[in-house]
Amino acid sequence: MSEAIIRIDNVHKSYLMGKEAVPALRGVSIDVQPGEMVCLMGPSGSGKTTLLNIVGGLDDPSRGHVTIAGHDIVAMSEEKLARLRLERIGFVFQTFNLLNNFTALENVEAPMVLLRKLGRKERRERTLELLAAVGLADRVEHYPSELSGGQQQRVAIARALANDPDILIGDEMTGDLDSQTGFEIMSLVRGLNQREGKTVVYVTHDPRMADYADYTVHMLDGKIVAKEADPVQALTAG
Numbered sequence: 623m624s625e626a627i628i629r630i631d632n633v634h635k636s637y638l639m640g641k642e643a644v645p646a647l648r649g650v651s652i653d654v655q656p657g658e659m660v661c662l663m664g665p666s667g668s669g670k671t672t673l674l675n676i677v678g679g680l681d682d683p684s685r686g687h688v689t690i691a692g693h694d695i696v697a698m699s700e701e702k703l704a705r706l707r708l709e710r711i712g713f714v715f716q717t718f719n720l721l722n723n724f725t726a727l728e729n730v731e732a733p734m735v736l737l738r739k740l741g742r743k744e745r746r747e748r749t750l751e752l753l754a755a756v757g758l759a760d761r762v763e764h765y766p767s768e769l770s771g772g773q774q775q776r777v778a779i780a781r782a783l784a785n786d787p788d789i790l791i792g793d794e795m796t797g798d799l800d801s802q803t804g805f806e807i808m809s810l811v812r813g814l815n816q817r818e819g820k821t822v823v824y825v826t827h828d829p830r831m832a833d834y835a836d837y838t839v840h841m842l843d844g845k846i847v848a849k850e851a852d853p854v855q856a857l858t859a860g
């Protein structure tokens with residue numbers, strides 16, 4: 623068996639509310655293998671966003687270990703962690719979080735500008751390729767306000783892919799979209815997982831969106847309560 627790309631080991635997280643510690647995660651452990659697509663489900667407040675933020679290095683656990691591709695990200699310096707996030711992890715959010723004064727092209731280019739690996743011309747080429755890959759070749763000069771929700775989410779996905787990360791993290795990425803558009807976004811993400819081997823961890827409330835995953839992890843009150851393979855996949859496998 624290969625080395626897990628994401629290793630979450632007995633992670634606890636409490637938020638301080640005044641003087642009281644509110645537990646959000648209470649001993650969560652998951653290993654995700656490279657190329658897996660994992661769905662997290664659970665009621666509101668069960669700790670899904672907290673867990674994604676910790677996996678993505680946006681928040682610290684109160685206790686426990688998180689390893690990304692063999693790197694302990696809890697012990698890591700802020701600077702190294704920022705670099706790891708920029709290079710290896712792409713985030714997609716429910717409300718797209720695009721920069722409204724930037725065109726689609728400028729939004730997708732932004733993470734490459736920050737990483738400073740590519741020159742201007744290569745950056746531009748890669749940006750156009752990414753926008754074409756998500757079906758927006760004819761929308762590159764549009765601003766977010768000139769795009770539909772589904773199109774904005776496609777820009778956000780292209781942006782998440784800008785620095786060719788091995789991990790994609792999605793928090794309710796179809797939550798603001800109608801079902802049909804949601805399915806299209808999930809097919810796009812599943813394609814990136816299957817064709818390019820991206821490891822995907824995503825949260826959804828919608829069981830129909832969970833069907834795109836290899837397996838679903840169910841959370842309740844800050845704990846994992848069940849893990850199940852998608853039954854259709856299990857039947858067709860082998």
Ligand SMILES: Nc1ncnc2c1ncn2[C@@H]1O[C@H](COP(=O)(O)OP(=O)(O)O)[C@@H](O)[C@H]1O
Pocket residue numbers: 637638639644645646664665666667668669670671672673
């Ligand atoms: N920044 C915060 N400050 C205080 N409590 C928080 C914060 N973020 C989340 N929580 C609490 O942690 C718990 C888990 O929240 P969250 O991870 O957002 O759950 P989910 O994404 O499953 O809805 C909830 O009880 C929530 O109120």
Ligand SMILES: [Mg+2]
Pocket residue numbers: 670671672
């Ligand atoms: Mg949430």
